[in-house]
Amino acid sequence: MTFSDDEIKERLGKYGAVYLPSEIKESIDDILGNESKKDRLEDFFKALKKYEEISEQFKKSNLIPNFTVLLYGPPGTGKTSLTRAFSKKYNIPICVIESDRLVSPLLGDTIKNIRNAVELASEIAKENGAFVLFFDEIDAIGSERSNIHEVGEIKRAVISFLQVIDRINYEGIPLAIFGATNHQNQLDSAIWRRFTFHLKFDFPNYTLRKKIIESFLNKLKNMKIGIDETIYLRLNEEHEKIEKISKDLTKKLGHEISEFEDNLLWKEFEKRYAEDGLLKLTIGYSGSDIERGIKVALFKAFHTGLLTYDMFYESLKLVGGTAIHVNRQDLLSTIREDNLRSKRSKLSIEGPPEI
Numbered sequence: 028m029t030f031s032d033d034e035i036k037e038r039l040g041k042y043g044a045v046y047l048p049s050e051i052k053e054s055i056d057d058i059l060g061n062e063s064k065k066d067r068l069e070d071f072f073k074a075l076k077k078y079e080e081i082s083e084q085f086k087k088s089n090l091i092p093n094f095t096v097l098l099y100g101p102p103g104t105g106k107t108s109l110t111r112a113f114s115k116k117y118n119i120p121i122c123v124i125e126s127d128r129l130v131s132p133l134l135g136d137t138i139k140n141i142r143n144a145v146e147l148a149s150e151i152a153k154e155n156g157a158f159v160l161f162f163d164e165i166d167a168i169g170s171e172r173s174n175i176h177e178v179g180e181i182k183r184a185v186i187s188f189l190q191v192i193d194r195i196n197y198e199g200i201p202l203a204i205f206g207a208t209n210h211q212n213q214l215d216s217a218i219w220r221r222f223t224f225h226l227k228f229d230f231p232n233y234t235l236r237k238k239i240i241e242s243f244l245n246k247l248k249n250m251k252i253g254i255d256e257t258i259y260l261r262l263n264e265e266h267e268k269i270e271k272i273s274k275d276l277t278k279k280l281g282h283e284i285s286e287f288e289d290n291l292l293w294k295e296f297e298k299r300y301a302e303d304g305l306l307k308l309t310i311g312y313s314g315s316d317i318e319r320g321i322k323v324a325l326f327k328a329f330h331t332g333l334l335t336y337d338m339f340y341e342s343l344k345l346v347g348g349t350a351i352h353v354n355r356q357d358l359l360s361t362i363r364e365d366n367l368r369s370k371r372s373k374l375s376i377e378g379p380p381e382i
């Protein structure tokens with residue numbers, strides 16, 4: 028007996044937000060950049076649609092195709108939106124489980140909630156076909172950040188979560204489990220290992236920030252607000268300047284540098300130019316920060332009828348970037364990982380795949 032849309036919403040709605048494909052607004056192209064992750068997710072969702080066929084094939088080698096993905100990285104970098112966009116493209120309903128509805132201060136309730144949510148989603152997937160269960164802030168299960176402070180209880184919640192993941196992997200149900208976290212360092216290593224795919228999200232670099240800004244500006248074309256053309260011109264100019272510095276530094280140092288590493292690029296920028304621009308201002312901004320900056324600017328432009336460069340600059344400045352709020356430990360480990368990766372590639376030893 029298949030579940031109706033209303034039944035799915037009513038029963039799973041207790042644990043999070045259920046999105047039917049027709050209700051999802053974002054598309055994959057709305058999240059710019061992240062090409063290698065999109066490529067992996069494309070493979071993943073295509074395979075999920077052909078669940079039985081892929082399971083049969085894997086079985087021939089005694090393997091089980093675990094449909095589990097861990098997305099990690101700073102807030103506002105597209106983890107949830109991109110997954111929802113893929114669910115829409117592949118016509119698969121998704122439930123985004125909110126950790127605060129799962130984690131309870133009452134002994135045993137967290138475990139019960141985890142089991143109930145996964146069991147329900149498994150039943151839906153068994154009856155209706157592929158389903159995605161997305162655990163937001165998965166680190167809250169079994170970390171000090173959760174409301175449960177008794178160590179034994181935290182451990183039991185982690186174990187319970189691992190058991191349900193293992194079970195659905197073995198049962199041959201087309202249920203994909205996603206986990207998302209901003210605190211990869213606080214995530215229990217056993218949970219980490221249970222996910223087949225680990226996809227890392229980052230703050231956008233200056234080239235991607237330019238594309239994100241331009242794409243948001245292009246979306247404003249249907250509004251009755253004019254956009255000062257100098258915004259585009261100055262963005263191009265600033266981008267060219269940064270590119271030139273980046274090339275000069277690469278030549279001088281003998282290797283490419285990231286704008287987030289050692290601040291070399293921006294120190295050089297400051298030496299050469301007195302004035303900064305939108306791209307320099309938005310170092311450490313997420314896509315979501317840029318979106319908020321546009322919205323703040325629009326509240327002003329709505330009254331004046333024209334979005335100017337200065338209005339946009341001031342609004343982005345007001346909003347601020349997420350990087351300054353990110354746990355230093357998480358940021359450092361990300362940079363260490365990147366350094367290791369670039370050192371490995373310099374030595375021509377194959378590093379971890381760039382996913």
Ligand SMILES: Nc1ncnc2c1ncn2[C@@H]1O[C@H](COP(=O)(O)OP(=O)(O)OP(=O)(O)O)[C@@H](O)[C@H]1O
Pocket residue numbers: 053057058059060061100101102103104105106107108109208209228231239313314315316318
């Ligand atoms: N690369 C990007 N290109 C365009 N827009 C982006 C990009 N990254 C983020 N955004 C914008 O930010 C919004 C919020 O992103 P989303 O909620 O998916 O982030 P998240 O990584 O799930 O954050 P959190 O960790 O806080 O849950 C998106 O809907 C989109 O509008």
Ligand SMILES: [Mg+2]
Pocket residue numbers: 106107108163207
């Ligand atoms: Mg999210």
